Amino acid sequence: MSTIQNKIAVITGGSRGLGRDMALRITERGLDVIITYNSNAEEALKVVELVKQQGRKAAALPLNVGDIKGFSSFRERLTEMLTTVFDTDHFDFLVNNAGIGGYQLIGEVTEDFFDELYNIHFKGVYFLTQELIPVLNDGGGIINVSSGLTRVTFPRSSAYAAMKGAIEVFTRYVAKEFGSRGIRANTIAPGAIMTDFGNAHLKNSEDSQKMVSSVTALGRPGVAEDIGGVVAFLCSEDARWVNGQRIEISGGMQL
Template sequence: MAASVPRTALVTGGSRGIGRAVVERLGSVGTVVAVHYGHDAAAAERAVAGVRAAGGRAFPVRTELGAPGAVDELARGVEEGLRLHTGSTGLDILVNNAGIGCRADIDSLTREQLDRALEINVKAPVFLTQRLLPLMRDGGRIVNISSVAPRVAHPHVLGYAMTKGALEAFSRSLAAQVGPRGITVNTVAPGLIETDLHRDRLRAHPEEAEEAAALTMFGRIGQADDVAGVVAFLASAQSRWITGQRVEATGGAYL
């Protein structure tokens, strides 16, 4: 009897924070995971090593999103790694998680800030998805990581909220196009999550941490694995009847 073909995934920004938690979740159920990273090779190797230590398979792929030719470079690295680990370039799951902040209000926002945020938070996932769709098997899963910011007014992250709103619009439109292939496209919108991006600031300003925890229904700040569980469900066969949706993972903040 022929061996079953393993499911495969690419997680962008997979070396740290929410991305790493998603990598570990997917790897724990036998998915072969391509772990994209931009700069921190050591963090990517730790993420890969964690999956392998648990009996799974993963490999790192370095690309600086936003740089010229980055999408093709990343796609080629994914293809090479999948071929090496599975004998095929077929992709089942794409998690567009990589992103950057854009902290500025309307008075201080610069053209350079907004261009950079649009390049990485919008253009990179759009054109990476375009490049990888021919590799994606029917019945595949695309999960885009957004934020609560497009729904709740945050004047000091105006540019960031705009980019995540654009990503959500992309998800809905894409879902309508790829639905006939059985591919689902959904958005996960976290609230404040205790990742490297926020941890030092929250420790330096405990009053901010207390306020953020009080906003949730559970009296605590979210953890990366809280979001990873939602992503893993949307990447699974059990989510086959859910597409074009925005799923908030905020612990009930801003209800």
């Protein structure tokens, strides 16, 4: 008797912050998850254990999303894990979440600073997607993480926001080119979120929190738990007709 294969989401940067909440909320939708981490294996394994406690399969793999030359070997390790742990050779959803903060005025941006953001936030996402689409199931989906900073402007965010703007354009092209396989591609754009991202600059600054609250319709900064549920929705059949969209999750920032 054949069994129904459970759907699997691969989430980059899933050991903390937004990625951690995405993994847990996706699990609530009945999916299995594979998360990646750059250096903190201990935190990644904690997330894996939390997922397993909810009765789903989970695993973690190391990945530096800024090291494009390492993507081929990552795909090999991923497919091996899919076979040995999940009894399949494909997965269903790719969530390109991993990233770093970077804030400099235009006049202070160096080429090295720019290139690091470029490799992690745009080039890495582009070529990791290219590498993994062959092992993504038809009818699956891709969720790319952008930023509210592509719509609103704050000084010191020009380089970071420009990379995220490129991601939004790329996502629409993915939706167009892979629609024939039933693969959907969407972007989420979180607003100001209180996590450890960007050296926890918002989380550690009451002044910044007050400023964000003052320009947000719902009157507060965001938290990680505001984001994961939207990603989980996009990894569900309920979102089967949502494609090529930018979904801002900011509480109504600077409306």
